[in-house]
Amino acid sequence: MSENGCTFCKIASGEEELEIGHEEEGMMAFRSIGGETPAHVLVVPRDRASSPEEIGQLSEGVAKRSFEAAQAVAEKMDVAGSGYAFRINNGSDAGQEIFHLHAHVMGGRKMRMT
Numbered sequence: 084m085s086e087n088g089c090t091f092c093k094i095a096s097g098e099e100e101l102e103i104g105h106e107e108e109g110m111m112a113f114r115s116i117g118g119e120t121p122a123h124v125l126v127v128p129r130d131r132a133s134s135p136e137e138i139g140q141l142s143e144g145v146a147k148r149s150f151e152a153a154q155a156v157a158e159k160m161d162v163a164g165s166g167y168a169f170r171i172n173n174g175s176d177a178g179q180e181i182f183h184l185h186a187h188v189m190g191g192r193k194m195r196m197t
C-alpha cells in the first residue's frame with residue numbers, strides 16, 4: 084500500500100493496475116492518459132522523489148536508466164528514428180501534475196520547444 088495517495092506510487096506497488104509498457108531495474112513506463120502527442124509515454128522511477136531536487140533519494144544511476152528506458156520505449160513506439168522529446172516538467176509553471184518525478188517521452192508529430 085502506498086501511504087501518500089500518489090498515483091505513481093500506487094502503480095508501482097500494484098495497488099492501481101495499469102499496463103506497464105516497459106520495465107527495467109527500478110523504472111516503469113506506461114502510456115500517458117490523454118497524451119499530447121500520438122506517442123506519449125511516461126518514464127517513472129518506482130521509488131518516490133517529488134522533483135529533480137530530491138534525486139539523491141533515488142538509487143544510483145536512476146538518471147542514466149531513465150534515458151535508457153526513454154530510448155527503449157521510443158524504439159517500441161517506432162519514434163526513435165523520427166525523433167522524440169524527453170521532457171521533465173518540474174513544478175506547476177512547467178505543467179507538472181503528479182509530484183512524483185517522471186519524464187515524458189513524446190513523439191509521432193512535429194513539436195516545438197514551448
Ligand SMILES: [Zn+2]
Pocket residue numbers: 089090091092093131182183
Ligand atoms: Zn509517488
